[in-house]
Amino acid sequence: MAQHDSASSTPYDLLGVGFGPSNLALAIALREQSERDGRPLRSLFIDRQADYRWHGNTLVTQSELQISFLKDLVTLRNPTSPFSFVNYLHSQGRLVDFINLGTFYPCRLEFNDYLRWVAEHFASQSRYGEAVVRVEPGPQEADGSLRQLDVVACDAAGQERRYRTRSLALSTGGTPRIPQVFRALRQYPQVFHHAQYLERLAALPCAQGQPMRIAVVGGGQSAAEAFIDLNDSYPQVRVDMVLRGAVLKPADDSPFVNEIFAPEYTDLVFNQPPEERERLINEYHNTNYSVVDLDLIERIYGILYRQKVARNQRHGFLCRRSIESAQLVDGKVELRLRDVATAAVENHRYDAVILATGYERTSHRQLLEPLAPLLQDFEVDRSYRLQTDERLQAPIYLQGFCQHSHGLSDTLLSVLPARAGEIAEALHATFESARLRAERAELADV
Ligand SMILES: Cc1cc2nc3c(=O)[nH]c(=O)nc-3n(C[C@H](O)[C@H](O)[C@H](O)COP(=O)(O)OP(=O)(O)OC[C@H]3O[C@@H](n4cnc5c(N)ncnc54)[C@H](O)[C@@H]3O)c2cc1C
Missing domain, CATH: 3.50.50.60 (FAD/NAD(P)-binding domain)
Incomplete structure (x- = not known):
């Protein structure tokens, strides 16, 4: 029998499934936003690994990052963020030594250490050692709508735990x-x-x-x-x-071709009809x-x-x-x-x-299977929100499953800062309009 999360009486505002680079970038963007508007979201990120590791079993000593370190979790959106790779180097006392290396491509072991360092800053919002096994509809509202989701996770001992949330960011990577x-x-x-x-x-x-x-x-x-x-x-x-x-x-990582990984290119791909998106993706497959x-x-x-x-x-x-x-x-x-x-x-x-x-990129389909009757073939809008039946009002965002609609950068590190910023803004706008609606309803009652 599934245990309820101890704090389940208050649903989370956002539950992140997976705490890899995509949701780490989102955690940073949400923190920035709450610093701006003074309304922190109550969020939790769940990862099935026992602790933070970025493709940990592939970290052989010679492997290098295949992208410039400047495309870290945040710099492209906010170069002044304390969570940049440069600030990580500074905090470790290696900035000068790194400059002396004369490279844009640190070893993956070091980038893993950077990601772990960022994750430590969000320790109170993360939970390791639990694998999410399914996402179910939460309780039905009086008007028939579903504004909450139940996320069911399982720990190493097979114990299930249930988390209630008002929104979801599903970022479980490849299988x-x-x-x-x-x-x-x-x-x-x-x-x-x-x-x-x-x-x-x-x-x-x-x-x-x-x-x-x-x-x-x-x-x-x-x-x-x-x-x-x-x-x-x-x-x-x-x-x-x-x-x-x-x-x-x-x-092919030549400079003109690399422009397809720029955040602006996402708009270009998204605004094409499906056949043209597919043609663009095939054309640059060799990147x-x-x-x-x-x-x-x-x-x-x-x-x-x-x-x-x-x-x-x-x-x-x-x-x-x-x-x-x-x-x-x-x-x-x-x-x-x-x-x-x-x-x-x-x-x-x-x-x-x-x-x-x-x-393969299929885990989102398995995890969201209990919601399938409410989903529209896993298509997302420009801000990565799953298109759903209008009854399902809890937003679900997908990261890393949108290559066919948003382009080749979707499964990589390239657009993480921009994507996280876009999702954070969309989430904020959704909650803000819900809050205003609730306020208006309260006033009408008075
Ligand atoms: C070996 C390797 C090297 C790479 N190198 C580069 C590179 O140099 N540059 C680049 O741009 N891209 C690279 N990539 C692509 C890679 O997809 C991205 O770098 C990045 O890891 C994507 O982040 P993510 O958070 O979307 O997914 P992931 O990094 O895959 O993270 C997903 C997280 O979700 C967790 N998870 C999965 N299922 C569940 C579940 N059911 N419940 C709870 N947690 C779950 C996993 O434990 C993991 O921590 C590489 C990929 C691989 C495999």
Whole structure:
């Protein structure tokens, strides 16, 4: 049976599901707004992780941020905010050293530390170690409308807790994509998604210096990072990169193309008809999907070339391969690969397989399923508010699920400050008009 949150007699004004960068940016924007108008919202952010981590299992030492540090949680909206990356550096006594590095791209470990530092400033508004499992309609008002939602969360011990709220910001990020051919192998510890990289690798024999043969499936940034990490940190490991594409393609981060990640570009995409939005997204797909930073491509090419010079082939680059089947044979994972150009088929056996196969954006649909009869196919308006049946008056905002309507920046860090500001303003306007309505009704009663 679900426990009620101790303070459930007073509903929260906003409940944030997930406390990654999107909702962190929103927490900052809401604090700024309450400082301006003196009306703080009662908000709570729930995250299923035990403490703050930004894609924690992928934080290998060599990984770098793929965006300028100036696109932090707040600077693009408010460069004077105390929550900027520059102020974080200053507070850690590293500002001068960082300047000396001469880079716009800090390592992801450092950006994770920055995000954790910001999250600590919102400790009283956050709750870790609870996974939201569904969002239900709250009590019905006398006029038939629904002005509150019930958010049901579950802790590690399986105990459910219920939170009541007047609005919701759903920002749960991506869900690891497991290709169909690997679904039956998910239970085995030697087959795992890149999202679990550090944790799973630490439990494999290579962590104790034992030799292993590992396949990395995929041709994007995560696959490239895993390859480099296995090469550098595990000298006993032989890696095969297995990818459908013919080559590793570079991410286009040239300056004109980068303009598509500017906050103003969101208006341009949103104002197009659906076919044109789709065309724009496809045209610039190679900025983010199935592409690799050029410096990593050059490193991988260099590693493979030096193998040729030494006539010692440690790693393999199996491009143009589709994976026909995957099965466990004598404790190893056997992959049946087809060369898509020649149709030749070959079998390879591995001690472990890492699936760097990307992420799906579907968790919002599952969590909001109990509200489905009141939703209009998960379409949002310009301020990211879900379009709903008019009975549902509690606003629900989506962050990271609106690429098809708001453009490629929606799943990235690029527009976080602007988006958070827009949602905070929309929320404020909604509550303000509700407050004025209530005041008018009170006066009419007098
Ligand atoms: C390995 C990796 C590297 C990346 N690097 C970059 C980069 O350099 N630059 C860039 O712009 N983008 C990058 N991205 C894209 C990434 O999506 C964004 O950087 C950013 O993390 C988006 O923030 P978010 O808060 O929307 O989602 P997330 O960061 O995914 O955060 C979602 C949060 O919700 C929590 N959560 C999920 N489900 C539930 C639930 N049911 N209940 C409670 N909590 C839940 C999770 O624990 C998590 O903390 C990267 C993505 C990955 C996977």
